[in-house]
Amino acid sequence: MKYRQLDKITSLEPGVRITAERTLHADEEYLLDHFPRFPVMPGVMMLESLHQAAIWLIRTGDNFESALVLLKEVRGVKFGDFLTPGETLQITAEAIKTDGDLTTIKATAQKGGRTTVSARLVLQRRSCNDPERLQTDEDVRNRAKKQFDELFGPIALIPAKAAS
Helix, strand or coil: CCCCCCCEEEEEECCCEEEEEEECCCCCHHHHCCCCCCCCCCHHHHHHHHHHHHHHHHHHHCCCCCCEEEEEEEEEEEECCCCCCCCEEEEEEEEEEEECCEEEEEEEEEECCEEEEEEEEEEEEECCCCCHHHCHHHHHHHHHHHHHHHHHCCHHHCCCCCCC
């Protein structure tokens, strides 16, 4: 993942709700073009932060059993503010509906209590559809679990809920 959009997970109820943070740094590669005199995080990158939070919410909810978690649909995207270097997004993603292999997530990113982006994301859990003998699904699941642990530490060490 070249553009990791979550720095840390601040609370996690696997499969239910996740909160995370993402701080924009002035030396990020894409800021050279977006925009040279007014560097701001591109809207698509803010949306990607919601997407990445939703993926980890689903993966932790089924204990990394789904080999793939694919973005199927994005609904009702609203942008409300810019994010400039030094500012931090507070990201929240909450599962609101599960229907078979589809999960609908309500997600929001804010800075200083002001919404920068919000959307409903529909994600699909599925296998790689390779023959079982290749063990592709198992390999992908193991890699996802390892990546999560490397980025955020073991699930058990993440607070179950943020203080209200």
